[in-house]
């Protein structure tokens with residue numbers, strides 16, 4: 077069948093950025109899709125953390141009987157850490173999950189365009205940045221697409237696929253089938269700031285910060301209100317900590333600049349937390365504390 081032939085074309089996946097998202101994407105590509113994964117990060121410590129976290133996450137699946145020991149070993153074997161973009165030259169698909177900055181991502185896309193094979197698809201896991209603008213940094217805009225995973229990628233069922241202005245139907249179809257191989261549901265968004273999910277989610281998170289900043293309620297009551305009052309699995313402030321406050325702030329900046337409405341202007345308390353390095357769970361402290369680091373900021 078044409079579908080299966082299309083799926084098989086993606087055998088080697090490059091993942092750039094081995095942080096919260098990239099490590100989960102690498103795990104999925106190796107364990108769920110059976111691909112060889114070339115994992116790159118500018119920080120070698122991040123690569124070591126990613127390999128440790130993938131290994132412990134897959135070991136949990138083995139312990140639960142959801143993955144055989146042999147599949148665990150094969151999956152780990154398929155993940156190769158690399159130290160330069162040049163080593164991604166054999167990738168059929170590259171998914172970047174680096175910092176949420178348009179300039180930095182564009183520079184990466186310029187490099188990827190030069191070194192990857194002509195047929196390779198270049199995907200971004202951006203939370204909000206225009207796929208069309210990232211694509212315009214390359215000579216292959218029809219092969220650039222948004223693949224927006226959710227945190228943590230191995231657990232969350234959704235991938236939001238974003239077509240840039242020039243993304244071809246063939247590339248969209250390949251990425252759709254690849255996403256299904258990863259066991260995900262897909263939704264499709266036009267290329268507008270924040271796409272679907274963050275366009276709706278980030279104003280809610282920002283509003284929760286405003287409620288905290290203006291003393292409407294404690295952080296616990298804001299989160300409990302939204303959990304029990306609207307049946308969300310976690311409150312918006314805790315969710316912001318899980319996403320990363322730096323990521324939330326960057327996405328709000330894209331919404332604010334791209335849609336030109338002051339309602340997207342980030343709450344000063346969110347800005348202050350990011351300035352103070354309180355980036356959320358990944359740093360041990362955000363709105364809530366997850367480690368021992370202390371801070372003088374009192375919401």
Ligand code: NAI
Nearest residue numbers: 093095096097117118119122173174175176202203227319
């Ligand atoms: P993170 O901060 O956990 O990881 C980013 C990693 O990229 C770091 O390890 C960093 O060393 C590396 N990096 C930065 N610049 C690089 C470069 N030029 N080359 C190679 N490596 C580089 O960030 P996280 O949360 O994983 O986010 C990554 C991307 O995924 C961002 O675009 C973000 O908007 C997006 N995203 C984040 C979600 C979340 O819930 N955190 C959800 C969906 C998308």
